[in-house]
Amino acid sequence: MFLQVKDINKSYRKYGKIEKQQVLKDVNFTIKEGECVGLVGESGSGKSTLSRLILGLEKPDSGRILIEDLNVKKWIKENQGKMSVVFQDYTSSANPNFTVKEIILEPLKVLGKKENLDKITEDLLDKVGLTIDLLDRYPHELSGGQLQRVCIARSISTKPKFIVLDEAISSLDVSIQAQILELLKDLKDELNITYLFIAHDLQVVTYLCDRIIFLYRGEVVENIHSLNLAYVKNSYAKRLLNSVIPFSI
Ligand SMILES: Nc1ncnc2c1ncn2[C@@H]1O[C@H](COP(=O)(O)OP(=O)(O)OP(=O)(O)O)[C@@H](O)[C@H]1O
Numbered sequence: 001m002f003l004q005v006k007d008i009n010k011s012y013r014k015y016g017k018i019e020k021q022q023v024l025k026d027v028n029f030t031i032k033e034g035e036c037v038g039l040v041g042e043s044g045s046g047k048s049t050l051s052r053l054i055l056g057l058e059k060p061d062s063g064r065i066l067i068e069d070l071n072v073k074k075w076i077k078e079n080q081g082k083m084s085v086v087f088q089d090y091t092s093s094a095n096p097n098f099t100v101k102e103i104i105l106e107p108l109k110v111l112g113k114k115e116n117l118d119k120i121t122e123d124l125l126d127k128v129g130l131t132i133d134l135l136d137r138y139p140h141e142l143s144g145g146q147l148q149r150v151c152i153a154r155s156i157s158t159k160p161k162f163i164v165l166d167e168a169i170s171s172l173d174v175s176i177q178a179q180i181l182e183l184l185k186d187l188k189d190e191l192n193i194t195y196l197f198i199a200h201d202l203q204v205v206t207y208l209c210d211r212i213i214f215l216y217r218g219e220v221v222e223n224i225h226s227l228n229l230a231y232v233k234n235s236y237a238k239r240l241l242n243s244v245i246p247f248s249i
Helices: 045-053 072-078 102-110 119-127 143-157 174-191 204-210 227-229 235-244
Strands: 003-012 020-031 036-040 062-067 082-087 162-166 194-199 211-216 217-227
Touching: 003 045, 020 036, 020 062, 020 162, 020 217, 036 045, 045 082, 045 194, 082 143, 082 211, 102 119, 102 143, 119 143, 143 174, 174 194, 174 204, 174 235, 204 211, 204 235, 211 227, 211 235, 217 235
Parallel strands: 036 194, 036 211, 082 162, 162 194
Antiparallel strands: 003 020, 003 062, 211 217
16 A cells, blocks of 8 residues: 555644644545545645645644555655645745746755756656746746646656645636646656645546545545445535536435
């Protein structure tokens, strides 16, 4: 198994109060290598908290997160550059003072890579469907869709095994969303990347993902293969599905 999320609990102290709010409750799921898993849930259900734990940015109160049988922090340390993340807010995740070329090469420079950087940048731009005339532009000189493609190029620059996409296409126009989805699908097939795709838009998730996990108030209420969506049992998941898919279940 590639990723194992085991009995995760996480709570935060309520602002200005002593008592805590439990944000994740006994969360369990696994992701196989090369699989694309969608995590859906309404606002506040704990999706971003879970992604921060998986990225090793925060610790759970209890439970374990393992990647290839190693504790997530240890795995990240031993596999530098092999986990990437693409956030929703591409405008703030790209340094406004960096050119496209500098943004794309940032993770490789951190890893100390110095050779063939021009060729690597050009290949990455080509992979995400952008042309090399954009290389010297700054973020404010790009459209939202172009800048998110640059962020995706950056996320695959280190040849990651695993990418967490946290609402990565949510703030783009629908037509650009479709293009980026196609791009993510092609990259997944070409590079055998494992994806955790976090989104509140179920339609987008069903298009891209092999399996879908429904999170409701911090609990996994359904974990189901995309082809079996018509058989969901949980009432929240059913409601969400009925609101986007034109068949009744
Ligand atoms: N650092 C923190 N300190 C205190 N409370 C937090 C913190 N981070 C998240 N929370 C709370 O945890 C709950 C879950 O938040 P989280 O951001 O994980 O949800 P989400 O499903 O990603 O929501 P959205 O779709 O709106 O981004 C919310 O009630 C939020 O206020």
